[in-house]
Amino acid sequence: MFSFRKSALAIMAAAGVSGVMAAAPVQAQTLKVVMHSDVKILDPIWTTAYIQRNHGYMVWDTLFAMDEKFDVKPQMVDKYENSADKLTWTFTLRDGLEWHDGKPVTAEDCVASIKRWAARDSMGQKLMASAEGLEVVDAKTFKLKMKEPYGLVLQSLGKPSSNVPFMMPKKTAETDPMQQIKLEDVIGSGPFIFKGDEWKPGEKIVYVKNTKYKPRAEPANGLAGGKVVKVDRVEWIAMPDIQTQVAALQSGEIDMIESPGHDLLPLLAKDKNIKLLSFNPTGNQYTFRFNSTAKPFDNAKVRHAVFVAFAQEDFLKATIGDPQWYKVCKAPFVCGTPLATDAGMADVLNGNAAKAKQLLTEAGYDGTPIVLMHSTDLQVLTNLAPVAKAQMERAGFKVDMVSMDWQTLVARRVKKEPPSAGGWHAFLTSWVAADILNPVMAGFFNASCDKAMFGWPCDATIEKYRDQFAKETDPAKQKQIVEDLQKYWVDHPTHINVGQWYAPLARRNNIDGNLTAPVPVFWNVTKK
């Protein structure tokens, strides 16, 4: 078989040039991966985008991390304690932690990092609102003093997904939270070192093993445990075309695709050199978001009618198709997690159009057309809006489905104008399960009016439950609060969960060791 590469080498050899070529060095183990997006921004605190979160896990480390069972474990922290009055938390860092430039990691760095993260992250904001302050005790120790007992201190510092409280050097962490950190400041203490000189946006981003990194002694478990790097170099190749990604994986040019499209999974499953791996067992959740300020969705009964009208499986079949990759799950805090419960959910999500119609009549729905934004360019979202439209129309709603690209939708969803003047009533999106594990973390449960996310629900009762949950330190009581909240929320929904879905990664058979975690991480991964 003719090979261009082999022929070229043969010609060079024949021309006698091969003799001047240096002896090939021992090949470093390089993992070539196509992620779901190219890395254009380097600051994981500045944006909540998932690709920056994944980049953050390569370069920076966290004080705490969540394991496979959703328990928060110390990571950079060696030991921690909470005072008897539950108001003072003391954290001591592990020995030997170093930034990539060789300087030691100090408590001052961590305090500055927590402050910057808390300025951007909603869970961080809630934590700091209950805090009296942070105090450096010595080079390795700092304290977090609370105004009142707070049940989510560890969950906040061990938050697994965007924004993750990554620890950065003090100088970097003092960057204005509204500004990006500089390229030369991409220095962490994590298991990989970012190669700024090899970063070519639109082409690739390169990380090399941090040989000075001191992993914890415990085995890797979820995002927690020892981060032992088993390859020399990881390259994230920018390859926008899904079909080309699959071809490159089949030909062995790349080792892994983080998120191959669902329609190409059967093709990959047939290839004996490739394995599909569902590394994130909690997956993702499709969500229908109301604009609670726009009539008729300012009426909780009308929103509840949509809840009654919807049936999850239709959404999942239309978008994912293969039941292997989706799950009908009524629990808003994600099936398979500690706070998953069906409390209050018996009468909703059953596709009961007749009941929904009756509720609409009772609510006095006047036939106002619902402006449903339909994003057309992201394959995992495209078919959701037409299903929502059909189910709502069956229940008696008038629906005006407006198609647009995702970025147009993103820009429009922050507009508070009436739907008839460029605003909106509803749209569908998807959450990574790790972002919605409890009512404080889950952004769409925030019902603090103007301070809430787009949709701006304003509900004092939901806010009361969220506060109670945050301040409760007993897990059993936290679960009870979630059940009470959920029963109330079903009748006063801020959004609707329309099904859970999974996106496996595809890797060649010589790759192993991917961890079960809500985020694709590259420590522990081997390449034979």
Next chain:
Amino acid sequence: MIDFIARRLIAIIPVLAVVAIFVFLMLRLTPGDPAAVIAGDNATSDQIADIRTKLGLDEPIWTQFAIWIGNVLQGNFGESFFFKKTVAELIAQRVEPTLALAICTLVFAVSLSVPIGVMAAYRQGSLLDRAVMGFSVLGFSVPGFVIGYCLIYVFAIELGWLPVQGYVRIGVNFWQFLERMVLPSLTLSVGFIALISRITRASVLEVLNEDYIRTARAKGLSNRVVLMRHALRNAAVPILTVIGLGIAILIGGAVVTESVFGLPGLGRLTVEAVLSRDFPTIQTVILLFSVVYVVVNLLIDISYTLFDPRIRY
């Protein structure tokens, strides 16, 4: 001639001014908010508003335009909203793959399509002529990305002769550069070959019926000399015009081809910038493409004088 070139160069200024105003207004008037894109899915409205302020997007549109055009006139094309790099740096990084793709495609397409077109004209009605015409129809009709996928399947996956995707800079490894240029150039060439071969055939056919061709043949010149020295030279003007117009097709085609083959060129930069509403990058790339288009057409106009002595400026 110098007057002509100077006049044409001066004429570029109003063209660019119109392009600049048009692109700026289009971007501001079409939906999409870079601040919302930057902030990510979990951001609150306040966070998005803060980012908008930092980027200067809350200023009145004419203030934004004045600031931008003032900077451009000083050679400062601004900083990308996303990459934390100047747009000039970004373009410098991305220009090589696109230039390489364009040159390889042009060389490949012209060196193949002109002889094919000439032979088709010379053997009008023959099997070769019909095959060329058939190929032209196919080349026009099949979208570039379909051709790209087919080539990848055959040459990269089934035969394993060439890599699926990627780009290696020419200075890093010439052979790997060449390997990675074959399929994208071939993909982009197909439409171009179809266009040029068809125009070449039509132009040469027209010229072959002229009296001076009959005279040349009567003088006993060989077919090769008649075709190459007399027919093709006189048919060159429309062919050159089409090649010039083809540069626009090339720019459009590069956007798709670079995406399919993972080439980190200007085409992909344009797509990425449009999708993320990176205003400074889009504005500069469109201006650059306009300059290229105008300059290429000027060069084509000048080249007419080489083939037709009757044309003088």
